[in-house]
Amino acid sequence: MISRNARIAWPLLAPAAVLLVVFTFYPTVATLIDALHSTPRGRRPAEWVGGGHFATMANDPIFRQAFVNNLIYAAVIIPASMGLALAMALLVNARIGGRALVRLAFFTPTILPMIAVANIWMFFYAPDYGLIDQVLGLVGLGGNNLLGMPGTALWALIVITVWKLAGFFMIFYLAALQQIPPALLEAATLEGAGPAQRLRRVILPLLMPTTLFILINAVIEAFRLVDHVIALTRGGPNNSTQLLLHYIYQVAFSYWDTGYAAALSVVLLGVLALIALIQFGVLDKRIHYR
Amino acid sequence: MTPISLTRTLLGSAAISLAVLSPALAQTEITFFYPVQVGGPLTEVVDGYVAEFEAQNPDITVEAIYSGSYTDTTTRALTAARSGTPPTVAVMLATDIFTLIDAGVIAPLDEHITTPEDQAWLDGFMPAYLASARLDGHVWGAPFQRSTAVMYYNKEAYAAAGLDPETPPATWDEMVAHGRALTLRDASGTVTQWGLGIPGSSNAAHWLFGALVAQNGGQLSSEDGLHTFFDSPEVIGALEYWVSLGAEHGIHPPGVLEWGTTPSDFMEGRLAMAWTTTGNLGNIRANAPFDFGVAAYPGNPDPASVLGGGNLYLFADASDEEKAAAFRFIKHMTSDDLLADWGIQTGYVAPRDGSWDTQALQDYVAEVPQADVARRQIAVSVPEISTYEGQRVNEVLNAAIQAALTGQQSPADALTAAQAEAERILAVYRD
Numbered sequence: 023m024i025s026r027n028a029r030i031a032w033p034l035l036a037p038a039a040v041l042l043v044v045f046t047f048y049p050t051v052a053t054l055i056d057a058l059h060s061t062p063r064g065r066r067p068a069e070w071v072g073g074g075h076f077a078t079m080a081n082d083p084i085f086r087q088a089f090v091n092n093l094i095y096a097a098v099i100i101p102a103s104m105g106l107a108l109a110m111a112l113l114v115n116a117r118i119g120g121r122a123l124v125r126l127a128f129f130t131p132t133i134l135p136m137i138a139v140a141n142i143w144m145f146f147y148a149p150d151y152g153l154i155d156q157v158l159g160l161v162g163l164g165g166n167n168l169l170g171m172p173g174t175a176l177w178a179l180i181v182i183t184v185w186k187l188a189g190f191f192m193i194f195y196l197a198a199l200q201q202i203p204p205a206l207l208e209a210a211t212l213e214g215a216g217p218a219q220r221l222r223r224v225i226l227p228l229l230m231p232t233t234l235f236i237l238i239n240a241v242i243e244a245f246r247l248v249d250h251v252i253a254l255t256r257g258g259p260n261n262s263t264q265l266l267l268h269y270i271y272q273v274a275f276s277y278w279d280t281g282y283a284a285a286l287s288v289v290l291l292g293v294l295a296l297i298a299l300i301q302f303g304v305l306d307k308r309i310h311y312r
Numbered sequence: 313m314t315p316i317s318l319t320r321t322l323l324g325s326a327a328i329s330l331a332v333l334s335p336a337l338a339q340t341e342i343t344f345f346y347p348v349q350v351g352g353p354l355t356e357v358v359d360g361y362v363a364e365f366e367a368q369n370p371d372i373t374v375e376a377i378y379s380g381s382y383t384d385t386t387t388r389a390l391t392a393a394r395s396g397t398p399p400t401v402a403v404m405l406a407t408d409i410f411t412l413i414d415a416g417v418i419a420p421l422d423e424h425i426t427t428p429e430d431q432a433w434l435d436g437f438m439p440a441y442l443a444s445a446r447l448d449g450h451v452w453g454a455p456f457q458r459s460t461a462v463m464y465y466n467k468e469a470y471a472a473a474g475l476d477p478e479t480p481p482a483t484w485d486e487m488v489a490h491g492r493a494l495t496l497r498d499a500s501g502t503v504t505q506w507g508l509g510i511p512g513s514s515n516a517a518h519w520l521f522g523a524l525v526a527q528n529g530g531q532l533s534s535e536d537g538l539h540t541f542f543d544s545p546e547v548i549g550a551l552e553y554w555v556s557l558g559a560e561h562g563i564h565p566p567g568v569l570e571w572g573t574t575p576s577d578f579m580e581g582r583l584a585m586a587w588t589t590t591g592n593l594g595n596i597r598a599n600a601p602f603d604f605g606v607a608a609y610p611g612n613p614d615p616a617s618v619l620g621g622g623n624l625y626l627f628a629d630a631s632d633e634e635k636a637a638a639f640r641f642i643k644h645m646t647s648d649d650l651l652a653d654w655g656i657q658t659g660y661v662a663p664r665d666g667s668w669d670t671q672a673l674q675d676y677v678a679e680v681p682q683a684d685v686a687r688r689q690i691a692v693s694v695p696e697i698s699t700y701e702g703q704r705v706n707e708v709l710n711a712a713i714q715a716a717l718t719g720q721q722s723p724a725d726a727l728t729a730a731q732a733e734a735e736r737i738l739a740v741y742r743d
Contacts, residue, residue: 063414084711148573149565150503151580165502170513170567172718256514257707259568259714275387277704278411 050291056284068281075285085286088257088264091176095183095265096244103184104236107191108229112221114192115199125196132190140253143182144169147254172262175255179263182250187243191236198232199225230309234301241297245290266290340637342400342630343375347385347622357657365644372637382622386411389627393417398627400638406444406623407698409452410537414700414741419628420450424639433643441663444695445623447536453623454646455663457654459589460686460693461523461617464596467603469494469505469584480585480607484527484553487585487610491563494584507563509574509583510554516571517713518706519620520587522696523609524550526616532697532709538742540699542709542731543724551723553612555716568714578604589620590686593659597680606682608689617693621660661686699734700741708733 057075062068079085114125131139146153149167158164168178202225210220226233248268251257257264257272270290274283344362348354355378362376379385382405389402390412398417412418425431434442434451441455467477473493481487491507498504510520522532530546533539541547557564569577571588578586579600587609596604609617624642626635644650648666652673655662667673668687677684699705712730715721721729 144570144572145576148570148577149567150582151577159502162500165566167565167567167569170565170570170718172714172720258514258710259512259718260711260720272707276383276707277701278390278415279701279704 053284053287053291056281057288059281061279061281063278071281075282076289078282079285079289084261084264084269087261088266088269091262091264092245092266094176095180096241098180099183099187099244100237100240102180103187103191104233104240106184106188107236108195110188110192111195111199115196128192129189131186131188132193134186136186136247136249137253139182139186140250143178143250144254147178169255170259172259175259175263179250179254183243183247186247187240191240194232194236195229198229202228234305234309237305238298238301241301242294245294266293339373340371340633341373341375342634342638342641343377344641345377345379345385345389345399345402347379347382347403354658357654361645361650361654365641368644369637369640372640374641390415390417393627393629396629398629400627400630400634401641402625402627403456403622404625406441406453406455406458406619406621407696407702409445409447409623410698410700411702412625413447413452417628418452418625419630419635420452421445421454421626421639421642422451424636430643433646436648436664436666437646438663438665438690440619440690440693440695444619444698453625454642456622456624456646456651457658457660458619458621458663459591459660460619460689461520461587461609462590462686462689463585463587463607463609464578464592465585465605465607466578466581466583467605469581469602470605473584477603477605480605481610482615483610484612488557488561488563491557491585492561495563503562503565505581506565506583507561508557508585508587509565509569509577510557510587511571511574512554512568512713512717513571514707514710514714516588517568517710519618519696521550521554521709521713522618522694523587523616524554526618526694527609527611527614528553529612529614531694533699533705537699537702538738540697540705540709540731540734540738542712542727542734548724548727551713551716551727554713555723558717559719567718590661590683591659593680593682597682604682606685608685608692615689615692617689618696619690619693620696655683659683661690699738701737704737705734708737 056068058070058072059068060066060071060074110128114121114128118124134142147155147168149155149170150159150165154168155164155166158166166174168174206224206228207220210224215223245265245267248265248271251263251265251268252271255263257268266286267290270283270286273279273286346358358376358378362374366372366374377399379388379402385402386404386408389399389404392398393415404412422434425434437455441458442451445451445453445455463480465480470477470490473490475490475493481490487508494505494507495503496505510524511517512520518532525532525547528546528550530544530550531541532547533541554564558566565583574583574586574588575592575595577583578588579596581602590606593606609615624645626638626642630638646664648664649670649672651662651664652667652670654660655667655673656676662668662673668677697706697709708730712721712726715726716723720726
């Protein structure tokens, strides 16, 4: 006998459940199945290959490079964009002149689509006459081909990503800063705490729930944001800016090797799931929610 | 009868008569995917061609769909074909032919050639362009928006360097000599003007490298798309020459030159000679603040360039009526007059000799003599690299070129490794 609650609950849950199944669970399961089969091509249907794709991956130098690049990319972007976001939020939360204008300026990169951003930066980075190379030229360091050399191309993309993300994360920090009751800060001041102590002992702990939220978003973005790779370098020169998601896109939609692309997706999914587990498992316990 | 019910009756009878009439007006509907790769309001131009065709063929309706870049168009068409709703006709890269045949989505065009007029239409294409559409004894595409790589050079820089602005280099050695004269440095030794730039970014390297290889007497891939020759002495020699331009002669900017900024590099005066497509002629003509020339490529010793661009393909899943209608549409889109107009509007090279005899194109060449360089170069142009899994093989080659250009590997090492990887990819298709 179905209870009255269940009879009402199921129809209410159905819309969300249908969307989750169709757009999240079914694609995940289908990807897992595809990852264990060869790519069907014209006259050759898909065959069971088991772990074959994963064996290929272990010996695929481009995959290895994409993985390492992505780790560097994430390891720099996450702390840099979050640190910058916090600094900008503290700045525009203080009483400074032209506060609205500064806030807008910091937030502008977020409003622009990544492809437009990339096309602007392509000319910033242009050797010799590009803005950045001209500035470097003033101090005698000109003549750089920042996007065209393997040593600098990934860092050039990292700068764009940090610039793009920091403004977005700033908004969350700013909102959180304004939620902090002034009484707490006043009390700290009365107790004799200086600005550094107020930041470390009062503000940062109260920002921790926001920090976790931003951290999770930053991790996702570090693996998700590859639009500028497509627009600027397409993974070059010599795969020095190859990132996991861009490689998956290339394998799936340029090479049409859907089986291998599914296997790569499974690895990316695994990496992200692992990071999320660590974040929720370890960090969540240390955060004080009001 | 009230006014309302009268209206209803009239509307009702109108609907009935429409329903009775419609079988008599049976329309064949075809869909047409096309990319736009160069600047300008070209979707309007294509819509104009389609409207003209529909006016001449009232029994056919064409749904023309702008589908982004070449890559987007191929992706869309293949995805649509897999889900059972392919377009009837699409403009896709000439080099996609192996991918499209392997996926089994396109149908040969020659099955529709029945009359002497049809045969004359087919024979009207320049053989160099039609070659890329022929495979296994069939013609799989009609050349439509075709291009070729040329060299743009700054005539004012030539004069300033004491060179004759009317004699661009004819050999590799001359190109280096000109490049040395054209490379300018300021007091601190920083280069203010580079002699020559050849884009090496992943969207262009394999294409322009094909020209260098042909100039050196080699080729990158076999006609059947099953073999590559990356480790042959001609190919390695071509890459060694490209690398030497920067590393040894100091006339080429270091690292990988970006394809997208090459036209502005040239117009800003950063490059005195630049290799890019004929498709950029309109842009450079409108925006270069100096007198410029377009030159055919030099040789080592024989000059050669590389062809590019897209063909019209007919999809296999269409019904016979749709295919017949689509064939008429393809013939319309590749008539002498239309291709002449398309060339003038875009900078593409009209791939039919008949187009170059039209008054419109002759007037245009008289006004823009640079446009004629491409046509004269076609006789010595080779098809671009084209293999099964073309994009993957190209990417392997591009990575090798970039490794050599950025000094990570020697040309011989990079290309030998690339050849081994290409062998691994193509071996599957040889059985």
